[in-house]
Amino acid sequence: MTAALLWLALALPAVAASLVRFSRVDPRTAVAASLLAAAPSWLLLILAAGGTGGTEADSSFVWLPAAGLEVGLQLDGLSAAMAATVAATGVVVIVYAVGYFEAGERRRSAITGLLAFLAAMQGLVLADGYLTMLIFWELVGAASFRMIALSRDDPAAPPAAVRAFLTTRSADLGFYVAVLALFTASGTLDFTSERPEGLLGAAVAAGLILAAVGKSAQIPLQTWLSAAMAGPTPVSALLHSATMVAAGVYLLIRSYDLLAGLPLEIVGWVGAVTAVLAAGIALAQKDLKRILAGSTTSQLGLMFVGLAAGGPAVALFQLVAHAAGKAGLFLAAGIFQHNRGTTSLSGLRGAGREDPFALAGFTICALSIAAVPPMAVFWSKEHIVASAEKASEFWFVLVLVAGAGAAAYLLRPLLVLWRGERSGEIASSGRRPMLAGLMLMVTGSLALGLVGEPLAALIAAPELPGSRLSLLFSLGAVAFGSLAVLIHRRPPLRVSEAFRTQFRIDDGIGLLIRRPLFATARGLDFVDRYWIDAAVDGIGRGTLVAARAQQWIDRRIIDATVDGLARRVGRGGDELGRVQSGLLYEYFRDAVIGAAAIAFLIIVAALL
Amino acid sequence: MSELATALVFWPAAILMVVTGLFVFITPSMARAGLLLLASLAFAGLIFLALASEFLGLLMLLMMSGEMVIMVFFMIMFMPDPGGLMGMDMVHEKRRSATVAASIGVALAVVAILTDWPVRLAGTDAPDVRAIGFEVMGRSMVTFLFAAMTILFAMVGGVLLAKYGGRFGLGAPSGEDRGGAG
Amino acid sequence: MVSLPIVLAFGAVLFGIGLYGVLGQTNAIMVIMGVELMLGASMVNAVGFLRYSHPEATSGSFFVLVVFTLMAVEAAVGFALVVSVFRHSRTAEVDDLTELKG
Numbered sequence: 001m002t003a004a005l006l007w008l009a010l011a012l013p014a015v016a017a018s019l020v021r022f023s024r025v026d027p028r029t030a031v032a033a034s035l036l037a038a039a040p041s042w043l044l045l046i047l048a049a050g051g052t053g054g055t056e057a058d059s060s061f062v063w064l065p066a067a068g069l070e071v072g073l074q075l076d077g078l079s080a081a082m083a084a085t086v087a088a089t090g091v092v093v094i095v096y097a098v099g100y101f102e103a104g105e106r107r108r109s110a111i112t113g114l115l116a117f118l119a120a121m122q123g124l125v126l127a128d129g130y131l132t133m134l135i136f137w138e139l140v141g142a143a144s145f146r147m148i149a150l151s152r153d154d155p156a157a158p159p160a161a162v163r164a165f166l167t168t169r170s171a172d173l174g175f176y177v178a179v180l181a182l183f184t185a186s187g188t189l190d191f192t193s194e195r196p197e198g199l200l201g202a203a204v205a206a207g208l209i210l211a212a213v214g215k216s217a218q219i220p221l222q223t224w225l226s227a228a229m230a231g232p233t234p235v236s237a238l239l240h241s242a243t244m245v246a247a248g249v250y251l252l253i254r255s256y257d258l259l260a261g262l263p264l265e266i267v268g269w270v271g272a273v274t275a276v277l278a279a280g281i282a283l284a285q286k287d288l289k290r291i292l293a294g295s296t297t298s299q300l301g302l303m304f305v306g307l308a309a310g311g312p313a314v315a316l317f318q319l320v321a322h323a324a325g326k327a328g329l330f331l332a333a334g335i336f337q338h339n340r341g342t343t344s345l346s347g348l349r350g351a352g353r354e355d356p357f358a359l360a361g362f363t364i365c366a367l368s369i370a371a372v373p374p375m376a377v378f379w380s381k382e383h384i385v386a387s388a389e390k391a392s393e394f395w396f397v398l399v400l401v402a403g404a405g406a407a408a409y410l411l412r413p414l415l416v417l418w419r420g421e422r423s424g425e426i427a428s429s430g431r432r433p434m435l436a437g438l439m440l441m442v443t444g445s446l447a448l449g450l451v452g453e454p455l456a457a458l459i460a461a462p463e464l465p466g467s468r469l470s471l472l473f474s475l476g477a478v479a480f481g482s483l484a485v486l487i488h489r490r491p492p493l494r495v496s497e498a499f500r501t502q503f504r505i506d507d508g509i510g511l512l513i514r515r516p517l518f519a520t521a522r523g524l525d526f527v528d529r530y531w532i533d534a535a536v537d538g539i540g541r542g543t544l545v546a547a548r549a550q551q552w553i554d555r556r557i558i559d560a561t562v563d564g565l566a567r568r569v570g571r572g573g574d575e576l577g578r579v580q581s582g583l584l585y586e587y588f589r590d591a592v593i594g595a596a597a598i599a600f601l602i603i604v605a606a607l608l
Numbered sequence: 609m610s611e612l613a614t615a616l617v618f619w620p621a622a623i624l625m626v627v628t629g630l631f632v633f634i635t636p637s638m639a640r641a642g643l644l645l646l647a648s649l650a651f652a653g654l655i656f657l658a659l660a661s662e663f664l665g666l667l668m669l670l671m672m673s674g675e676m677v678i679m680v681f682f683m684i685m686f687m688p689d690p691g692g693l694m695g696m697d698m699v700h701e702k703r704r705s706a707t708v709a710a711s712i713g714v715a716l717a718v719v720a721i722l723t724d725w726p727v728r729l730a731g732t733d734a735p736d737v738r739a740i741g742f743e744v745m746g747r748s749m750v751t752f753l754f755a756a757m758t759i760l761f762a763m764v765g766g767v768l769l770a771k772y773g774g775r776f777g778l779g780a781p782s783g784e785d786r787g788g789a790g
Numbered sequence: 791m792v793s794l795p796i797v798l799a800f801g802a803v804l805f806g807i808g809l810y811g812v813l814g815q816t817n818a819i820m821v822i823m824g825v826e827l828m829l830g831a832s833m834v835n836a837v838g839f840l841r842y843s844h845p846e847a848t849s850g851s852f853f854v855l856v857v858f859t860l861m862a863v864e865a866a867v868g869f870a871l872v873v874s875v876f877r878h879s880r881t882a883e884v885d886d887l888t889e890l891k892g
């Protein structure tokens with residue numbers, strides 16, 4: 001039962017994707033397909049919740065028996081919670097996408113891609129070991145590539161897709177290294193395996209962290225996420241806020257025991273630094289979706305810190321709560337984009353006034369992400385603050401700064417949306433599904449604050465570390481951030497520029513990687529052209545000469561012999577042909593002579 | 609018939625037969641050639657009589673008189689110069705043909721003379737017509753019937769072949785003389 | 791006097807004459823006549839054997855009868871062929887009939 005449900009959770013979205021691809025997608029089919037695809041995941045959550053915490057059910061088939069490699073799915077509290085989150089976000093976004101895209105090929109393609117992504121993501125979170133996870137990890141990356149490149153008319157989309165794919169893909173190499181090292185050391189790829197000693201252990205930890213950093217767009221690999229905003233907004237909402245980027249956090253949560261010690265500390269530092277810097281990046285952006293992308297990076301950094309300082313429950317709670325809020329923000333941004341045809345802040349001035357519903361949804365979700373009570377993230381961030389305080393003063397300060405930054409970078413677009421004058425009409429097409437999706441996310445942002453304890457119970461984690469004091473700290477940070485934005489709206493230009501360009505990390509990467517790469521390529525080209533090509537050409541020339549000699553021999557000696565023979569045979573044939581004159585008496589004469597000859601022979605034989 | 613009588617009839621008949629047979633292929637006239645062949649084969653009939661085969665000899669004379677008359681008709685029909693008045697040479701490759709024919713004939717004659725033939729006591733008369741009749745209607749019935757069937761088929765086949773529109777008649781050029789073959 | 795070798799030699803001479811006719815004559819009718827002569831020679835041979843070797847055998851006479859038949863059949867079919875060929879190619883000269891030429 002459970003095993004079947006596990007495979008169904010994976011298979012139904014895939015089947016639904018193929019069905020949608022080859023059908024005319026009217027809204028009802030799409031919603032039905034998404035619900036169908038999501039249903040097993042929710043059932044799984046109920047099953048997992050029904051069992052006393054830490055229920056596990058496995059469903060594996062052996063892939064390489066000799067090597068002991070298994071590909072399988074498993075159900076436990078963590079995977080159930082993740083699967084349910086992914087499925088819920090997926091359903092909402094697909095409902096939203098029905099309204100966002102106009103009917104036609106684009107919509108069909110988008111919904112197909114979203115469903116396929118769901119399938120891959122469910123496989124990732126339900127995987128029962130690093131091998132399965134790696135397979136779906138790659139599929140998620142590929143799905144992400146396809147989805148970012150969906151708006152082909154936009155010249156920015158294909159390069160953004162390539163950048164996202166290449167960045168995550170390069171980081172994925174870390175995952176491969178980690179998997180290989182782990183398998184070499186322990187011969188198993190279970191989540192429960194322990195970190196090996198020495199260099200291999202370092203490779204495992206470093207590889208996993210690198211993979212997570214790449215997927216979750218942490219510094220210094222964060223640039224692809226803001227570039228990925230070139231994709232359609234529903235795609236951003238699903239892939240780049242709530243689920244795909246969360247895969248990195250999920251990987252680290254899964255590997256929590258494996259990473260214990262120094263690696264976890266590194267994770268915490270990466271997360272803390274990213275949280276602050278990404279908040280700055282978000283603050284400096286001039287485009288709503290890019291602000292949200294920076295915010296996502298920052299929030300994921302907070303999750304890293306939460307994981308490092310407070311354990312899986314803290315990070316998971318933040319992940320779930322953030323998923324609802326950030327997806328809601330993106331959905332609202334998509335509605336504004338629909339109304340105004342742009343997502344740049346200058347173009348969205350006053351957009352909230354003409355669309356109060358969307359503005360309300362945006363505000364509630366923004367309050368949630370900014371950790372204003374009583375929204376969801378307020379309750380989850382509290383635990384991060386508390387655990388960071390216990391773990392390290394530096395992290396504590398950085399988390400608080402990031403909290404203040406969150407308040408600031410979300411207040412800025414809110415003000416922009418609120419101020420300014422209304423201009424133009426509300427686009428009515430597809431409004432109802434879009435608003436429905438937004439409302440669902442708003443509900444999630446309001447309600448998910450309650451799931452902290454149940455989540456901790458579900459994954460059998462110790463008590464959440466939150467306290468009144470940390471609540472106060474968190475609130476203080478929010479207030480500070482808001483005040484800072486209200487008082488000093490424009491940060492110094494130079495700082496702003498640095499943040500907006502993301503510290504020219506891309507240029508640095510260019511300097512560090514692209515230049516040597518090109519230099520090597522040029523060197524190899526030289527070798528290829530002047531050494532290898534020359535050798536090949538020489539061989540070719542030699543072959544040609546040999547072939548000519550061969551040809552001469554062939555023509556002058558062999559052919560001549562054969563031709564001469566043929567000519568002589570032909571001439572002999574002509575001679576013989578004269579015998580066949582067609583004249584009966586000649587035939588008869590020859591027959592008579594022949595008969596006489598035979599008789600002569602017989603006589604001679606008889607006489608002898 | 610006695611030895612002497614046999615010799616008296618055989619030798620002149622044999623010589624005349626060879627001469628007339630030779631002249632068949634020497635004379636330029638078709639009609640004459642036909643008649644000479646008739647004469648030649650009639651002398652063969654005489655030889656049969658001399659060699660005590662009265663039945664065969666008479667049959668030969670009878671047949672030749674009929675057949676050769678028919679043959680003359682054909683000659684007159686198909687010869688370019690039936691009368692031999694134009695002095696046409698009707699012979700080709702004269703020397704080679706003559707050489708081959710002469711050598712074959714000489715060889716056969718030499719074989720005939722040099723072979724030590726088993727000779728029975730002469731004098732016994734050949735079987736009479738009655739015996740031949742019994743032979744034909746008795747022991748050799750099947751062979752005789754076969755010969756009869758052969759003749760029948762030859763008649764039918766000959767008619768089919770010669771008939772206008774037969775084997776070669778279908779593709780004949782138009783304007784052909786329909787009565788040409790009689 | 792007459793004996794078997796003499797008769798056979800005479801038959802051989804006749805056969806040679808007939809062969810000369812078959813090989814040398816240009817006209818199909820004359821060729822047929824040559825064949826007739828050769829068959830006649832064979833009949834003379836048969837009669838010679840009949841007289842000097844097996845006088846009492848009726849099958850000898852019968853053999854000659856069969857050759858008679860053959861002669862008649864040969865002549866009939868041969869003439870029919872000549873008629874047919876003549877109609878086709880307007881000639882009975884064997885030199886002109888070279889359809890079998892390779």
